[in-house]
Amino acid sequence: MSDLDPPRTADGRQTQFLTVITRDEATERFRRHLRLEPLGHETVTLAGALNRVLAADVIADVDVPGFDRSNVDGFAVQAADTFGAGEEDVRRLVLNREVLSPGVVSRAVVSAGRASVIATGAMLPRGADAVVMVEHTDVASDADGTRRVAVARPVTAGENVSYAGTDIARGETVLRAGQPLTSREIGVLAAIGIAEVRVWRRPRVAIISTGDEIVAPGAPLPLGSIYDSNGAIVAAAVAELGGEPVPLGVVRDDEAALVAALDAALAHDMVLLSGGTSKGAGDLSYRVASRLGSPGIVAHGVALKPGKPICLAVSHGKPVVILPGFPTSAIFTFHEFVAPVIRAFGGLPPERRHSVESTLPMRVNSERGRTEYLLVGLVQRDDGLAAYPMGKGSGSVTTFSHADGFITIDQHTEIVESGSAVAVQLLGKELEAADLVVIGSHCVGLDALVGRLVRQGLRAKTLNVGSMGGARAAARGECDVASVHLMDPQGSGYNRHLLDDTVTLIPGYRRLQGIVFRPGDTRFEGRGVDDAVAAALADADCTMVNRNAGSGTRVLVDRLLGARRPPGFGVQTRSHNAVAAAVQQHRADWGVAIDTVARQYGLGFIPMQEEHYDFIVPRARLERPGVQAFLALLADPAAQSELRALGFRL
Numbered sequence: 350m351s352d353l354d355p356p357r358t359a360d361g362r363q364t365q366f367l368t369v370i371t372r373d374e375a376t377e378r379f380r381r382h383l384r385l386e387p388l389g390h391e392t393v394t395l396a397g398a399l400n401r402v403l404a405a406d407v408i409a410d411v412d413v414p415g416f417d418r419s420n421v422d423g424f425a426v427q428a429a430d431t432f433g434a435g436e437e438d439v440r441r442l443v444l445n446r447e448v449l450s451p452g453v454v455s456r457a458v459v460s461a462g463r464a465s466v467i468a469t470g471a472m473l474p475r476g477a478d479a480v481v482m483v484e485h486t487d488v489a490s491d492a493d494g495t496r497r498v499a500v501a502r503p504v505t506a507g508e509n510v511s512y513a514g515t516d517i518a519r520g521e522t523v524l525r526a527g528q529p530l531t532s533r534e535i536g537v538l539a540a541i542g543i544a545e546v547r548v549w550r551r552p553r554v555a556i557i558s559t560g561d562e563i564v565a566p567g568a569p570l571p572l573g574s575i576y577d578s579n580g581a582i583v584a585a586a587v588a589e590l591g592g593e594p595v596p597l598g599v600v601r602d603d604e605a606a607l608v609a610a611l612d613a614a615l616a617h618d619m620v621l622l623s624g625g626t627s628k629g630a631g632d633l634s635y636r637v638a639s640r641l642g643s644p645g646i647v648a649h650g651v652a653l654k655p656g657k658p659i660c661l662a663v664s665h666g667k668p669v670v671i672l673p674g675f676p677t678s679a680i681f682t683f684h685e686f687v688a689p690v691i692r693a694f695g696g697l698p699p700e701r702r703h704s705v706e707s708t709l710p711m712r713v714n715s716e717r718g719r720t721e722y723l724l725v726g727l728v729q730r731d732d733g734l735a736a737y738p739m740g741k742g743s744g745s746v747t748t749f750s751h752a753d754g755f756i757t758i759d760q761h762t763e764i765v766e767s768g769s770a771v772a773v774q775l776l777g778k779e780l781e782a783a784d785l786v787v788i789g790s791h792c793v794g795l796d797a798l799v800g801r802l803v804r805q806g807l808r809a810k811t812l813n814v815g816s817m818g819g820a821r822a823a824a825r826g827e828c829d830v831a832s833v834h835l836m837d838p839q840g841s842g843y844n845r846h847l848l849d850d851t852v853t854l855i856p857g858y859r860r861l862q863g864i865v866f867r868p869g870d871t872r873f874e875g876r877g878v879d880d881a882v883a884a885a886l887a888d889a890d891c892t893m894v895n896r897n898a899g900s901g902t903r904v905l906v907d908r909l910l911g912a913r914r915p916p917g918f919g920v921q922t923r924s925h926n927a928v929a930a931a932v933q934q935h936r937a938d939w940g941v942a943i944d945t946v947a948r949q950y951g952l953g954f955i956p957m958q959e960e961h962y963d964f965i966v967p968r969a970r971l972e973r974p975g976v977q978a979f980l981a982l983l984a985d986p987a988a989q990s991e992l993r994a995l996g997f998r999l
């Protein structure tokens with residue numbers, strides 16, 4: 350038995366530790382052993398109260414304001430004395446000697462026919478019931494030295510005055526337990542004189558990433574390794590939910606090390622591990638967790654996609670969860686099973702998700718027997734929203750951050766037809782409309798253009814679904830701009846065959862396609878295209894890396910090879926970067942890609958042909974400000990020189 354063999358029973362059968370159950374069953378088993386309530390409370394000063402959760406109702410024991418207060422600079426009067434006043438018919442009132450500024454307690458009385466000078470924020474004197482703004486008055490002294498104010502506009506009783514307790518009344522419940530404290534609530538607490546508040550204790554969540562291949566960000570990355578993104582995203586998500594993340598770093602696939610780490614982690618309120626929960630021989634986490642008692646593992650395997658291998662355990666009331674290693678799976682299962690527990694431990698009410706109706710613009714296949722969560726990007730079209738699947742698989746880290754929401758595909762459904770109505774659960778609180786939606790093929794040049802628009806303050810959304818997907822989205826009116834680079838299979842031109850009269854072609858830039866190889870490889874170095882291909886084909890060990898059928902680059906590859914099938918022909922990668930990575934990492938010796946990418950990977954390059962990377966715009970959307978800004982950018986000298994510096998030709 351090699352190290353890579355999964356664990357087997359004595360008679361050689363593979364152990365089936367994963368017993369897949371439904372999400373509801375898993376949730377029920379997990380919660381049966383947990384007390385979903387706050388873990389305790391503590392007192393913090395207002396300065397430390399931001400983002401904490403109130404543990405008790407707050408009742409005001411003062412009025413705010415605490416006295417009848419003037420809202421303007423002017424004169425405190427009896428309103429009745431001003432009735433009928435006008436520019437031509439001023440009312441003259443005798444001024445009291447005192448000047449009422451904020452903080453001064455008045456001693457004089459404003460009786461009929463009298464007034465007192467008062468500032469904004471000052472306490473209204475006895476007798477007064479309104480304040481005349483200084484702008485509507487004139488002060489003069491009589492011959493006998495009596496100072497009078499002439500009032501040229503009437504006021505009604507209560508005008509320009511806030512009465513005591515109008516903002517907050519003594520005895521009023523101003524904030525309730527369970528309220529997360531933002532700057533606004535903290536302002537309210539300060540206004541009623543509270544310096545310290547009782548908040549729920551933050552659940553302390555230990556976070557461990559597992560795997561020999563996992564490297565902490567900042568360290569060099571050996572070939573074949575992966576940066577620890579789960580540790581960072583889970584810690585941040587814990588903090589977003591009001592928990593206190595305690596990152597315990599990366600633990601290697603070593604049983605003793607993992608046992609020790611888990612032991613230390615159990616000193617916290619909750620333990621989250623990621624990786625090592627499925628069927629590989631290195632998948633140790635669940636085996637280590639299986640030693641936990643009381644009750645230990647309650648579910649391992651849930652009929653969810655992503656997230657099947659999640660392992661839920663409870664030990665002496667403490668949740669211990671092993672999230673699947675794949676980032677999208679990890680974060681989905683975190684939100685499904687872990688987030689509600691952290692919220693409850695920290696005193697937050699259950700989260701409310703918002704959902705919007707939309708249409709699926711393409712057919713989607715789903716796995717029978719697993720409830721599938723499909724992340725989508727939403728775009729506006731005339732008759733509503735379209736939900737674009739952002740399928741990069743469970744291993745993707747970017748999908749979750751780019752998606753607007755997800756749809757749920759029932760475990761009995763295998764196909765969701767294009768055009769189906771689907772409910773999208775939003776990941777954020779609300780959907781932000783984009784000023785410019787670009788759908789199509791990815792390019793670093795396009796990234797640079799979109800970056801400029803974003804710096805101008807536009808909200809841009811890009812969905813990378815390939816040239817063909819972009820052209821279809823433009824035809825359906827789902828995007829403002831489709832980014833395309835498809836060679837006409839019948840002719841020799843680019844992109845024009847994708848047009849009909851509802852859309853128009855905006856010329857973009859040219860990308861140079863060619864053969865990429867490792868510098869110094871004499872089969873390619875210094876040769877022309879035909880010569881290099883002949884040398885490659887003459888060497889039975891010379892391995893290529895291919896592109897997917899339907900891509901413009903594949904058309905070029907097919908032209909080079911005709912009917913010949915060198916080694917590696919079957920490896921059909923989906924991007925220029927994948928071709929370059931395969932060559933750089935010696936999994937292949939040559940392939941066809943653009944020169945920008947060849948340079949990024951430090952590869953040699955033999956030019957073949959210029960590819961046109963253009964933009965298709967639905968005519969109905971040409972006048973949109975976002976589209977106009979994009980078109981202006983294509984003509985902008987600074988943007989053009991940035992594109993040239995990236996190696997593109999205009």
Ligand SMILES: Nc1nc2c(c(=O)[nH]1)N[C@H]1C(S)=C(S)[C@@H](COP(=O)(O)OP(=O)(O)OC[C@H]3O[C@@H](n4cnc5c(N)ncnc54)[C@H](O)[C@@H]3O)O[C@H]1N2
Binds near residue numbers: 563624658
């Ligand atoms: N034969 C089978 N293989 C797999 C099955 C199965 O049922 N049968 N399930 C698949 C599914 S579904 C998932 S999800 C994954 C989960 O596997 P593990 O939880 O054991 O995770 P690993 O194998 O350790 O890692 C998977 C993947 O994720 C990367 N990873 C791990 N930790 C991190 C981290 N902290 N940050 C970023 N990326 C991480 C790891 O390098 C792997 O690429 O198993 C399938 N296999």
Ligand code: MOO
Binds near residue numbers: 673
């Ligand atoms: O269930 Mo796994 O979580 O899809 O990749």
